Amino acid sequence: MPPIIEVQDLSKEFRTFRRREGVWGALQNLFVREYLTVHAVDRINFAIEPGEMVGYIGANGAGKSTTIKMLTGILVPTRGRVVCNGFVPYRDRRHYTKHIGVVFGQRTQLWWDIAVIESFKLLKEIYEIPDADYRRRLDFFSEILSVKDYLHTPVRKLSLGERMRCDLAASLLHNPPLLFLDEPTIGLDVVAKDRIREFLKEINRQEKTTVLLTTHDLSDIEELSRRIIIIDKGRILFDGDLVEMKKRLAKYNQVKFFLKDRSQVAKLDTFARNGISCDRVDELTYLMRFDREQHSTAEVIRDIVNQLQVRDIFVEEEPIEDIVKRIYLSGEVGLQKGEA
């Protein structure tokens, strides 16, 4: 099967002008403008297969949203090729958007002042959803997303989590094969986040919906996708399997242990040696980080158990945040999995 999303040398440039400061600067701005070209997205390449669930991550301003907006037909690329679901999004926006679902976590596509169900009815018409399908999907969402209780509430009266669930339901009423999510869990509490993740997994499993989601919450990615694409300053730094990335790029392991009592704290100094650091988490909890290549986990644990009286001990992988942070810092390009 051909990829459902195909992106080749895609670039988006914005032209802005440098604003000078102060009164004199403002006057100068009126007459002489110094233009700057911002490469929001800079010659990126990737392909996504039907049914995949891909996490698209990057810091603020890395180019995530700009990419999503080009893929959804909102922005016209400066250069490059993009084909989604057989369409060139910006060229055929009206037909293309009929077969995709889009959620922007910071905005709502629902009408602010009217009951949620009224917006749904409108979507039913514009996506030409048959009555039976509409009713069945509404029931399905009512159950799995529990939106039933506030279908008759105006959007402005909903909490962020409730609104988000309604927006998700709205984006999937027409059962699109392709779903774009831009920061779907932003600002949500743990319970709400979890609910949305479970729902996305379910939709992806049941309907084989292809999902591309951006986030800067990496726990979203760990929960949801096997594949991640990391973008920074408009360039793709990494594209590949999440597990593979951890295996290749995790540098440290960490051991967390709980001391039996305070008298043990003094003995910790003996551990400070090459490639090992020990940080205090709270009074009796400490986290020891060590280079995987220089020290074996077994050896570190043995030393801890031999020299300290500990109550509990846990071995952890390096958190994905730390790995990604390192990728940003080193700007490691050339990790892309086989370029198309």
Next chain:
Amino acid sequence: MSSSAPTALPYPAPRPVGRSSLGRNLRIYAEFVRVGFVNTLAYRLRYYTGIVTYFIYVTVYYFIWKAIYEHSTNIAGFDFSHILTYVALGWIIRSFYYNNIDQDMAYQVMEGKLAMDLIKPVNIQLMYIAQALGESMFRAVMLSLPTAIVLLLVYPVRGPASARHLAAFLVSVILSFFLVAAINFTVGTFAIRLKSILGLLRAKYFLLELFSGLLLPISFFPAIFQKIFNFMPFQYISYIPVLLYLGKINGRAIAASLALQLFWVLAMFALGAAMWKWSSRKITIQGG
């Protein structure tokens, strides 16, 4: 996506891509009209104060014109009862055709919400105008009708010149709505390239009130202006519909006026569509 995979919900076969039929399109945009209507319900309180506001406008003009007519009985073919009716009808129909499409678009651009419009598989111009139509239908019932009743009770407003003139007037008012909506959409598209157009909108607001004939009948302007206005759509917003009501346009000129008004509606729709096409390639959306 294989069709053999067992799924809890049936996967609808993608519909063949092609031009939507007129009937389907009408249903879609009728739905936007409905939502525009329902959405306005949330602001119904605003309309009670609107009735008072419109009454005050007409009252102010009543006294101004009364002072002016102390010294003459006929100005440019209008006697006092004509001018009073002209003012009252002008404001009554304004309460119907008025909309904020341009301002809404300006805010969508400034707040980065245009994206939420663009992800919908619809024609953006028709979407905005359909929603505004829903709102205007609401205004017709909640604002124009009560305002008309109050004004008729308080001031000696003339009746329509004839049943035929009344019919022509009603058709013309509906065309006024589409004309204003098409102009406002066209102005709204400027927001995409200029980012902030609130100043421009304020200027447009006053020019439209003046050029449409709402503040002053077009026949009161110097002859050269009247000639220029003949090549512009604005007098078809207010001046022409009210002249039809007053019976100052007669015979074959009635049909000709309506035909010209329709021409301007279509021309403004075409201009708006072209402006949208030209601007939408330049959309930049900040934030989010």
